Amino acid sequence: ITSFRNLVVLAMLALVSPLFTGCASSQALRASLADRNALIRDLQNENSAIRERLQLVTYDRDQLELTLSERAIVPEVEPLEASSPTDMGGAPFPALNDSGLSDVGVELERRGDSVVFTIPSAITFGSGSATLSSEGEAALNAVAKRLKADFDDKVLFFVEGHTDSERIRRSKFRSNRELAGARARAVHEHLVTQGHIEDQRFVVVSHGPHRPIDTNATAEGRARNRRVEIIVRNP
Incomplete structure (x- = not known):
């Protein structure tokens, strides 16, 4: 057992x-x-x-x-008074006149030896997008008319894209620099194809969030930082 x-x-x-x-x-x-x-x-x-x-x-x-x-x-030039026309190489810049620009949301200012057209992204692009809105196209059409009418054909146009510092969440773009570059290229393409300005007169730059003009701590400041600037310089 x-x-x-x-x-x-x-x-x-x-x-x-x-x-x-x-x-x-x-x-x-x-x-x-x-x-x-x-x-x-x-x-x-x-x-x-x-x-x-x-x-x-x-x-x-x-x-x-x-x-x-x-x-x-761009050759080096002596700083000029902001209130006087810029005269470089015998091609004077006209006195500032924002007629036809402020109505479409475009800001015009003299910055040192340059004239700057500022187009807020709020009127040109949707959030996280680089596709021009109808309001943006209207604004750029007004800018194109002024660029052709007011400046000598040797003047260069620097199209510079800017964003705020907020991290991109819902967008096909991987970074703010990439988004700013795409927006600057969209503005450049419109000015060439629809504004009929020679392509060789443009320099396209993306700064992303790195050159703010206001604080990124407030919604109003971030809105100002989201912009495309067209900076006019003589050769």
Whole structure:
């Protein structure tokens, strides 16, 4: 009888043993999976940091290229009074007159030795978009008329895109710099194709959020920072 009981116990142990082994194996798999997930998170964090550093380096490079291109294109001139017409190379800039511009939301100002047309993104583009609105097209048509009527055909036009510092969430664009560049290109294309201004007179630049004219801490300030500027300079 005792021998029979021993046999029964041994048989039961043989049946239960794989269950304990299976539990141990599952625990090991779960531990291994947790390790892999932790490694993936670490790699993703490192990748994000690398992307941020790459964006900073790319921005620095773009700024250097812009500075070099501006120096190659635009000669140095003496600062002039903001209230007087700019006269460089014998081609005077006209006195400021925002007639026909303020009605379509375009701001006109003299900034040092340049004349600046500022087009707020609120009237030209939807949120996160680089597609011109009908109001934006009307504004650019008014700007194109002034560019052709008021300035010598040797004058250069710098189309510069700007955004606020808010992170892009719902947009096909990966960064504010990319969005600002797309908007500047849309403005440039309209001025060439619809405004009939020669393409070689344009320099297109994206600054993204890096040249604000107001604080990004308020909605009003961010709205002012979202803009495309057309800066007029003599060669």
